[in-house]
Amino acid sequence: MQPKEFLMIPGPTPVPDTVLETIARDPLGHRTKEFSKVLMEVTTSLKQLAECEGDLLTLTSSGTGAMEAAIANTVSPGDKVLSCVCGVFGERWVKIAQAFGASVDKLTAEPGEQISVDALRDRLQQDKDKSIKVVTMTHNETSTGVLNDLAQLALAVREHGALCVVDAVTSYGAVPIAFTNWGVDVMVAGSQKALMLPPGLAVVMMSDRAWDAQSRSKSPKFYFDLAKYRKSLSEETTPFTPNVSYVVGLKASLDMLKQEGYRAVYARHDRMKRALRAGVTGMGLKLFVKDEAAASPTITSILPPSSISVDNLRRSMKERFNIRIADGQDALKGKIFRIGHMGYVFERDILMTLAALEASLTELGYKCPAGIGVGSALAVLSLTAQPT
Amino acid sequence: MQPKEFLMIPGPTPVPDTVLETIARDPLGHRTKEFSKVLMEVTTSLKQLAECEGDLLTLTSSGTGAMEAAIANTVSPGDKVLSCVCGVFGERWVKIAQAFGASVDKLTAEPGEQISVDALRDRLQQDKDKSIKVVTMTHNETSTGVLNDLAQLALAVREHGALCVVDAVTSYGAVPIAFTNWGVDVMVAGSQKALMLPPGLAVVMMSDRAWDAQSRSKSPKFYFDLAKYRKSLSEETTPFTPNVSYVVGLKASLDMLKQEGYRAVYARHDRMKRALRAGVTGMGLKLFVKDEAAASPTITSILPPSSISVDNLRRSMKERFNIRIADGQDALKGKIFRIGHMGYVFERDILMTLAALEASLTELGYKCPAGIGVGSALAVLSLTAQPT
Numbered sequence: 012m013q014p015k016e017f018l019m020i021p022g023p024t025p026v027p028d029t030v031l032e033t034i035a036r037d038p039l040g041h042r043t044k045e046f047s048k049v050l051m052e053v054t055t056s057l058k059q060l061a062e063c064e065g066d067l068l069t070l071t072s073s074g075t076g077a078m079e080a081a082i083a084n085t086v087s088p089g090d091k092v093l094s095c096v097c098g099v100f101g102e103r104w105v106k107i108a109q110a111f112g113a114s115v116d117k118l119t120a121e122p123g124e125q126i127s128v129d130a131l132r133d134r135l136q137q138d139k140d141k142s143i144k145v146v147t148m149t150h151n152e153t154s155t156g157v158l159n160d161l162a163q164l165a166l167a168v169r170e171h172g173a174l175c176v177v178d179a180v181t182s183y184g185a186v187p188i189a190f191t192n193w194g195v196d197v198m199v200a201g202s203q204k205a206l207m208l209p210p211g212l213a214v215v216m217m218s219d220r221a222w223d224a225q226s227r228s229k230s231p232k233f234y235f236d237l238a239k240y241r242k243s244l245s246e247e248t249t250p251f252t253p254n255v256s257y258v259v260g261l262k263a264s265l266d267m268l269k270q271e272g273y274r275a276v277y278a279r280h281d282r283m284k285r286a287l288r289a290g291v292t293g294m295g296l297k298l299f300v301k302d303e304a305a306a307s308p309t310i311t312s313i314l315p316p317s318s319i320s321v322d323n324l325r326r327s328m329k330e331r332f333n334i335r336i337a338d339g340q341d342a343l344k345g346k347i348f349r350i351g352h353m354g355y356v357f358e359r360d361i362l363m364t365l366a367a368l369e370a371s372l373t374e375l376g377y378k379c380p381a382g383i384g385v386g387s388a389l390a391v392l393s394l395t396a397q398p399t
Numbered sequence: 400m401q402p403k404e405f406l407m408i409p410g411p412t413p414v415p416d417t418v419l420e421t422i423a424r425d426p427l428g429h430r431t432k433e434f435s436k437v438l439m440e441v442t443t444s445l446k447q448l449a450e451c452e453g454d455l456l457t458l459t460s461s462g463t464g465a466m467e468a469a470i471a472n473t474v475s476p477g478d479k480v481l482s483c484v485c486g487v488f489g490e491r492w493v494k495i496a497q498a499f500g501a502s503v504d505k506l507t508a509e510p511g512e513q514i515s516v517d518a519l520r521d522r523l524q525q526d527k528d529k530s531i532k533v534v535t536m537t538h539n540e541t542s543t544g545v546l547n548d549l550a551q552l553a554l555a556v557r558e559h560g561a562l563c564v565v566d567a568v569t570s571y572g573a574v575p576i577a578f579t580n581w582g583v584d585v586m587v588a589g590s591q592k593a594l595m596l597p598p599g600l601a602v603v604m605m606s607d608r609a610w611d612a613q614s615r616s617k618s619p620k621f622y623f624d625l626a627k628y629r630k631s632l633s634e635e636t637t638p639f640t641p642n643v644s645y646v647v648g649l650k651a652s653l654d655m656l657k658q659e660g661y662r663a664v665y666a667r668h669d670r671m672k673r674a675l676r677a678g679v680t681g682m683g684l685k686l687f688v689k690d691e692a693a694a695s696p697t698i699t700s701i702l703p704p705s706s707i708s709v710d711n712l713r714r715s716m717k718e719r720f721n722i723r724i725a726d727g728q729d730a731l732k733g734k735i736f737r738i739g740h741m742g743y744v745f746e747r748d749i750l751m752t753l754a755a756l757e758a759s760l761t762e763l764g765y766k767c768p769a770g771i772g773v774g775s776a777l778a779v780l781s782l783t784a785q786p787t
Contacts (some may be wrong), residue, residue: 015425016425016427016428018428020428022640023426023427023429023640023643025425026425026426031423031424031425032423033596034422034423034644035420035422035423036415036419036421037404037406037414037416037419038406038411038591038597038598039404039411040404040408040411040723041411041598042725043723058450069600070620071459071460071461071464071598072464072622073459073622073639073640073641073642074461074639074640075621075622075639075640076459076460076464076622078622079621079622079623082621083619088619106621107621107622110619110620110624111619111621112619116422148755183419187610201640203426208421208534209426209642209643209644209645210426210429210459210640210641210642210643210644211459211599211600211641211642211644211645212599230617230619231471231476231498231500231619232498232500233463233467233470233494233495233498233499234460234461234463234464234466234467234495234623235467235622236498250463251461251462251463251464252410252411252462252463252589252591252598253461253598253599254461254597254598254599254642255411255597255598256422256597256598256599257597257599323739335428335431337430377499381468
């Protein structure tokens with residue numbers, strides 16, 4: 012009997028059984044008091060999770076839909092946008108903003124490196140006439156496994172006065188975020204990452220400054236018109252039929268996060284990252300993100316040994332162990348492989364993945380001391396204080 | 400023990416247990432061969448169901464998102480659009496087209512009546528210089544319970560040459576549709592109606608003529624850029640992370656429709672409509688859609704007795720029997736109540752609803768001979784030939 016597939020990819024991620032049971036119930040009517048109650052509870056919890064004192068709206072779409080909502084509600088044709096790009100998802104902001112008629116400049120970082128806070132501050136200080144209306148950025152760049160320093164980047168934007176628009180799809184729920192204190196204006200996330208649901212639901216947060224821009228924005232929008240969602244939420248409902256089942260499922264997953272404690276959840280992700288990095292370097296592999304402080308707590312990018320192709324390694328992991336890991340994207344395809352560790356994933360899953368990785372590499376002709384990957388990870392874990 | 404709530408509303412609708420089991424499985428990775436296989440099978444079946452020889456694309460959104468996609472991909476700012484409006488959802492096309500900068504004229508029908516094919520033909524014949532680019536319409540108007548004569552309306556549009564853009568959200572899968580033969584250009588639907596899934600997935604069909612318009616359309620779009628979906632589908636995938644679980648669920652529900660047989664499914668919906676209409680008129684209530692040929696096979700709108708409020712009737716149905724029925728929308732709120740009968744609903748559910756309705760009306764002081772509602776429905780059902 013083949014055990015069910017285990018996803019160690021950067022989303023979709025494993026969904027807890029209790030959440031799966033919840034979304035397998037017959038859907039609630041979306042205009043009922045029962046649904047309104049769940050929607051408001053979920054909204055409150057989602058705001059707590061991001062320390063958001065602004066508005067938080069749930070959309071029935073992928074995370075990219077929420078990114079489009081962020082742009083369509085803050086940008087008008089001709090507006091100047093500065094996009095911080097350190098990978099595929101940073102580039103997605105560029106494409107969306109251009110699709111909506113913005114004039115986009117880019118501040119780029121080399122793949123595997125963070126966006127430089129100093130470079131951003133310099134660029135914004137050169138904008139004497141404050142022509143830049145919006146700065147976009149990616150908190151955790153899924154394509155490279157880099158976590159940007161959002162607090163400092165947002166501060167630099169705040170000093171300038173532009174809106175700070177953030178993709179937190181693969182960080183929200185796994186990494187501490189202080190939306191309001193850090194001065195973020197718009198932040199988007201999706202259900203299929205650390206929120207532990209299947210894909211199909213997205214979240215947008217809006218500051219007061221973002222609403223000011225929203226009221227002036229001239230981009231056409233209807234399904235993603237956030238003012239409609241805000242008005243409906245004030246009546247404890249949504250403007251269009253939402254994915255009611257996933258909202259109910261989100262209640263279940265948010266309750267699990269609360270029960271573990273947000274700080275403990277963040278500490279768990281940090282431990283998984285450090286254990287995995289120690290394990291793969293112990294096996295003699297190279298990490299794509301060299302600086303541990305810049306490395307993502309949810310996605311680790313690794314260079315394969317020069318003698319082994321990413322395709323073969325992924326195939327071996329899948330065929331032998333039914334563990335799915337990810338290839339690189341676009342220019343990094345075949346150059347790196349990526350292991351996702353966000354949401355319903357624990358230390359033991361990291362150890363299992365390292366063990367399977369060592370076995371697969373060995374099968375493909377790579378040589379390293381038996382057990383060194385898991386051993387290196389265990390050493391890190393035993394050195395790690397338990398969360399309080 | 401209270402039995403679980405039964406939704407007799409115009410969506411969300413009851414979801415079969417086999418579908419619920421399917422969507423309760425751990426999500427597939429969206430870039431896997433397993434998912435591609437299901438996506439392609441689902442796409443083929445969905446096309447069969449609408450007799451569509453064009454392209455069919457699945458979107459992760461509500462039905463309204465698919466309506467926005469229809470407009471954003473065929474309309475450019477300043478384009479002239481003629482919207483056929485016989486209720487709230489006809490009006491939704493107007494709002495979306497206006498949001499995208501179209502100049503919208505309306506052809507209206509009284510609530511409870513169909514759009515007149517002759518009136519549409521006349522209006523289009525007056526458009527000598529073919530300035531109307533797009534005609535929007537609603538196949539089944541959810542707010543009133545009217546089924547429009549789509550074949551004839553589409554023919555009138557075809558004679559003129561504009562694009563025929565259709566909302567089939569509450570007809571697709573319950574009423575015969577011949578997308579290609581009828582000359583429809585764009586058609587949208589949602590998962591939470593006769594397709595028997597929870598809300599969260601939508602469908603758009605495109606004719607060759609629609610793609611011509613798509614290539615010229617200047618409306619900003621990214622998440623709803625259908626050219627991206629077509630390109631990805633040619634590679635057996637989707638441009639953004641889709642709701643993989645609902646695509647897998649759709650495979651299960653489409654298999655059920657196939658097993659029953661599409662013609663049998665359509666005949667079942669027609670029988671439910673006629674039995675329900677006979678039952679409520681048997682009880683002395685008035686139907687909002689007088690003409691049976693114009694009445695929807697999926698939604699029946701009924702006037703309450705003058706002495707009983709819609710609120711009280713709905714509350715009684717909910718509290719006593721845990722059956723949820725719908726109020727009227729907007730101007731019809733409190734004036735009619737609506738019973739949905741689409742998807743995973745059968746004759747026995749109509750009989751149950753009629754029995755509960757009679758009990759609730761009686762409890763609220765209404766007088767009619769005991770059992771007359773169910774009796775009248777049974778008479779219709781026994782007169783009805785079984786589908787071949």
